[in-house]
Amino acid sequence: MDSIRTTGLSVRLGRREILRGMSLEIPVSGQIVGLFGPNGAGKTTLIRCLVGLVERFSGQIEVPHGSISYMPDHAYLYDFLRVSECLDLFRARYRDFSSSRAEKIFARLGVEESRRVGELSKGMKEQLHLALTFSRTCSFYVLDEPLASVDPYTRDLLLDIILEARAPGSTILVSTHIIHEVERIFDEVVMIADGRLLVHDTVQAVRARTGMSLEDAFKREMSPR
Amino acid sequence: MSADIVVQLRKYRPAFLGVALVLLVFGIPPLVWTHVEAVEIVGVLAQLLAWCFAVALAAYEVFRYLHHADDHLLLSSPLGARDGVLLRVIALGTWLAVLSLISLTLWRIAQWHDGFSVSIVEAAYYMGTRAISFVAFFAVTLVLSTYAKSIRQHSLALLAVVVTSLLVTAGLAMLSLAVTRLWHPDHIWALGIDTNFHGLNQYVLVLPIIFRPETLASISETVLPASLAVNTVIGLAAFAVWRGPIRKMRLNFV
Numbered sequence: 015m016d017s018i019r020t021t022g023l024s025v026r027l028g029r030r031e032i033l034r035g036m037s038l039e040i041p042v043s044g045q046i047v048g049l050f051g052p053n054g055a056g057k058t059t060l061i062r063c064l065v066g067l068v069e070r071f072s073g074q075i076e077v078p079h080g081s082i083s084y085m086p087d088h089a090y091l092y093d094f095l096r097v098s099e100c101l102d103l104f105r106a107r108y109r110d111f112s113s114s115r116a117e118k119i120f121a122r123l124g125v126e127e128s129r130r131v132g133e134l135s136k137g138m139k140e141q142l143h144l145a146l147t148f149s150r151t152c153s154f155y156v157l158d159e160p161l162a163s164v165d166p167y168t169r170d171l172l173l174d175i176i177l178e179a180r181a182p183g184s185t186i187l188v189s190t191h192i193i194h195e196v197e198r199i200f201d202e203v204v205m206i207a208d209g210r211l212l213v214h215d216t217v218q219a220v221r222a223r224t225g226m227s228l229e230d231a232f233k234r235e236m237s238p239r
Numbered sequence: 240m241s242a243d244i245v246v247q248l249r250k251y252r253p254a255f256l257g258v259a260l261v262l263l264v265f266g267i268p269p270l271v272w273t274h275v276e277a278v279e280i281v282g283v284l285a286q287l288l289a290w291c292f293a294v295a296l297a298a299y300e301v302f303r304y305l306h307h308a309d310d311h312l313l314l315s316s317p318l319g320a321r322d323g324v325l326l327r328v329i330a331l332g333t334w335l336a337v338l339s340l341i342s343l344t345l346w347r348i349a350q351w352h353d354g355f356s357v358s359i360v361e362a363a364y365y366m367g368t369r370a371i372s373f374v375a376f377f378a379v380t381l382v383l384s385t386y387a388k389s390i391r392q393h394s395l396a397l398l399a400v401v402v403t404s405l406l407v408t409a410g411l412a413m414l415s416l417a418v419t420r421l422w423h424p425d426h427i428w429a430l431g432i433d434t435n436f437h438g439l440n441q442y443v444l445v446l447p448i449i450f451r452p453e454t455l456a457s458i459s460e461t462v463l464p465a466s467l468a469v470n471t472v473i474g475l476a477a478f479a480v481w482r483g484p485i486r487k488m489r490l491n492f493v
Binding site for chain 1: 241242243246249250308310311312314315316317319320391489490491492493
């Protein structure tokens with residue numbers, strides 16, 4: 015079975031040590047993994063290491079064979095592009111991209127293909143990015159704060175889309191601050207702080223061990239800091 | 240890859256069409272009111288500024304891609320974060336070539352007005368020197384911008400790239416002059432604007448320089464392959480460095 019594995023991963027950006035010897039192993043077995051941590055914990059840096067954007071690190075990184083579908087923590091599609099042109103671009107770029115899947119998700123979310131990205135609200139942009147991310151067939155999906163700007167109704171729709179994307183040969187890693195509202199989708203959680211791994215376990219095990227919801231367990235982990 | 244290039248071309252369309260418009264608006268009047276000094280000076284100055292803007296924008300956008308690393312649409316291209324910059328370079332180079340075509344057209348009409356005929360070879364040399372100068376310019380910019388990634392502060396890194404670019408350009412200009420004088424010891428050189436010059440500019444990266452005999456009889460006297468060769472060698476060498484030693488550098492796109 016493929017795994018996502020980091021061994022003694024350390025990253026220094028300027029004078030700051032962002033990740034400090036992080037060792038983590040996530041088997042690729044169709045699960046959804048929540049990545050939690052306070053601001054500045056190193057979540058985005060860890061994610062960028064996993065998708066290959068950070069090359070200067072010490073330690074080792076192994077990611078599963080096959081492609082990675084990555085959604086950064088900010089809108090990245092150019093404002094002048096129409097939604098239909100984004101579809102065309104992704105279709106031209108990625109062999110694993112399914113236009114029909116994208117169109118189905120657009121229809122469900124109410125994203126109009128004729129509109130320009132610049133005309134969309136922040137939440138609508140997030141929906142568009144998420145739809146494009148999950149219209150590819152990959153072994154590893156990485157989403158950095160995908161649910162920060164959407165209303166509760168749309169959040170539920172997006173959570174359903176993430177749940178439906180779960181497949182036996184893939185893993186979905188979702189970084190988020192909104193734990194309480196989204197914890198139902200997670201199978202595993204990774205909690206980090208100060209560039210170190212605090213907890214990596216199944217949701218069931220965390221709940222059983224602490225007797226708390228994920229959010230409360232996370233707050234308890236963070237409270238001594 | 241072609242879809243990405245089209246998107247990059249569209250990204251810069253407003254800026255470069257604006258520059259094209261400036262070239263035309265300030266390039267046409269001197270052709271209508273020929274030898275009116277005020278019109279000529281304003282026209283040449285405006286075109287020079289437009290070119291400076293276009294070149295500075297192109298260099299900054301390469302630097303920004305590598306240093307700020309905030310363009311995730313391009314960073315996530317199937318070419319990878321490092322080679323994604325080539326898509327941007329192709330788009331920016333294409334726009335600079337379009338501007339060169341406009342300049343060539345205006346220049347040919349001006350020469351015709353002044354009784355100088357421009358042959359196909361001379362026109363091809365004009366475009367060829369420009370194209371090679373752009374390749375050399377982008378290759379040097381890629382090398383300098385990549386090395387500047389070791390400086391984390393954006394403004395300091397940009398300053399380092401600008402200063403180094405100026406030093407490299409000055410050094411190459413001297414080299415180009417020295418090489419040209421091996422074949423043409425009597426050639427004189429000039430920088431800047433000369434509205435009475437009826438020859439072809441040479442290029443050191445994107446800096447236009449005039450090398451010419453004291454008395455210029457025809458445009459063909461300014462077709463100087465030695466100067467072209469310097470740009471070609473510099474461009475190839477810089478690109479080789481970028482594809483060679485720089486590939487071994489580990490970069491952070493954050």
